[in-house]
Amino acid sequence: MRYVFGAIVFLHGLIHILGFVKGVGLMEVKELTQPISRTMGVFWLIAAALIISYGIFYFSNFKQSWLIGYVAVIVSQCLIILFWKDAKFGTLPNIAILMVSIIAHGHFNFQELIQKETGNLLAQLTTTDNRVLSENDLKVLPQSVKKWLYRTGAVGKPYIYLGKVTQKASMKWKPDQDKWLNANAIQYTFIDDPSFIWTVDVEMNGLVNFQGRDKFDDGKGEMLIKLNSVINIVDEKGPKLDEGSIQRYLGEMVWFPSLALSPYITWQEIDEFTATATMDYNGTSGSGTFYFNSEGDFVKFSAMRYKGNEPDAQRYEWILLVDERKTFEGINVPSKMTATWKLEKEDWTWLKLEIEDINYNVNATV
Numbered sequence: 001m002r003y004v005f006g007a008i009v010f011l012h013g014l015i016h017i018l019g020f021v022k023g024v025g026l027m028e029v030k031e032l033t034q035p036i037s038r039t040m041g042v043f044w045l046i047a048a049a050l051i052i053s054y055g056i057f058y059f060s061n062f063k064q065s066w067l068i069g070y071v072a073v074i075v076s077q078c079l080i081i082l083f084w085k086d087a088k089f090g091t092l093p094n095i096a097i098l099m100v101s102i103i104a105h106g107h108f109n110f111q112e113l114i115q116k117e118t119g120n121l122l123a124q125l126t127t128t129d130n131r132v133l134s135e136n137d138l139k140v141l142p143q144s145v146k147k148w149l150y151r152t153g154a155v156g157k158p159y160i161y162l163g164k165v166t167q168k169a170s171m172k173w174k175p176d177q178d179k180w181l182n183a184n185a186i187q188y189t190f191i192d193d194p195s196f197i198w199t200v201d202v203e204m205n206g207l208v209n210f211q212g213r214d215k216f217d218d219g220k221g222e223m224l225i226k227l228n229s230v231i232n233i234v235d236e237k238g239p240k241l242d243e244g245s246i247q248r249y250l251g252e253m254v255w256f257p258s259l260a261l262s263p264y265i266t267w268q269e270i271d272e273f274t275a276t277a278t279m280d281y282n283g284t285s286g287s288g289t290f291y292f293n294s295e296g297d298f299v300k301f302s303a304m305r306y307k308g309n310e311p312d313a314q315r316y317e318w319i320l321l322v323d324e325r326k327t328f329e330g331i332n333v334p335s336k337m338t339a340t341w342k343l344e345k346e347d348w349t350w351l352k353l354e355i356e357d358i359n360y361n362v363n364a365t366v
Contacts, residue, residue, distance in 0.1 A: 003056075009058065009347075012094075012097075014048065015090065016045070016090075018035055019041060020044045020045035022118065023038050030213065031086065035082050036083070047075045050071055050072035063111075064108065066104035066164040069100065069101030069104075077090075077091065077094050079239075103230060109229070117215060121197060124190075125161070125162060134162075142266060142273075145273060145292075147296035153330055156258035160361060162188070162244075163187075163360050168184050169182075169183040169353045170182075170352040171227065185201070186199055189252065197213065197214070197314075200213075200215075219242065220245075222236070222237050223241060237286075240309050241306075244305045247318070250265075250336070251301040274292070277289075282366075288303035298334065300320065302317055302320075316338045318341055322334040328358035329360050336355070
């Protein structure tokens with residue numbers, strides 16, 4: 001589809017040159033029956049240059065190609081209106097260029113929002129020391145959590161205060177959906193001031209995709225999903241989302257073992273393989289239970305989360321299960337996981353997640 005669109009753009013630009021050729025008298029163009037002055041011929045050439053330039057910038061993924069697209073469409077369409085009898089069909093490719101430019105503009109604005117929000121969180125980062133996670137730090141933890149921390153290899157290594165996680169995923173929006181949607185995501189997670197920002201790009205088909213951003217900051221959660229980076233599909237805030245976000249933050253502790261020592265988390269030992277964590281932060285509270293095997297590996301996280309943010313939304317069990325593990329920068333963590341809602345009528349596995357990379361204590365830049 002990208003190459004078809006590009007071919008249309010370049011052909012559209014070349015056709016504009018015919019107006020210039022006739023206007024300056026280089027040759028007669030029988031398809032153009034209306035008279036074209038030399039001045040108007042120059043404008044046809046300008047339009048052609050703008051459209052072809054847009055095509056070049058589009059294929060080179062220039063972030064602001066949409067701006068050139070807007071200008072090209074305005075100049076071209078003004079000429080088409082003036083010479084409507086001969087040029088009216090040029091409106092169709094202009095509409096296509098305009099739509100693609102609007103989507104690209106939306107994507108640019110969305111990325112600017114993400115850059116700003118991530119930059120704000122990074123600017124708040126204060127911990128950059130070389131503190132090491134020691135055996136002495138583990139005294140207050142349940143035995144199963146201590147064993148897990150040793151198992152990850154985190155003990156004796158630098159304390160994690162920031163993590164950047166690169167992910168790819170398959171998702172289902174509804175329980176009865178047959179097709180899995182492919183997605184790529186990046187997440188920044190902050191430990192000392194509990195917060196995260198997660199951005200995802202979900203592929204629907206060649207024409208439609210979704211961009212999303214989940215954020216937990218200052219004890220509050222936010223969810224934003226846009227169709228083609230332009231149309232808001234979801235824009236949610238509220239206490240139920242706050243609670244769900246802090247529970248998600250808890251569950252993702254398994255990538256950042258130092259989080260187990262957070263002063264905002266209290267632990268309750270259930271048995272030798274199970275412990276429940278409760279996190280209270282800036283007026284938001286949430287709990288979840290961690291399950292470990294006999295070797296100390298984390299195998300499951302379970303929490304009663306609100307499914308949705310509507311006034312009548314109910315809590316259902318939300319489960320993370322580990323499929324594979326991998327070592328990143330010396331820390332052994334789950335690398336493949338699934339997320340499942342345990343609903344009244346059925347189980348809905350809506351997410352298959354694979355961790356491609358984790359960078360710990362990365363430089364404080366977006």
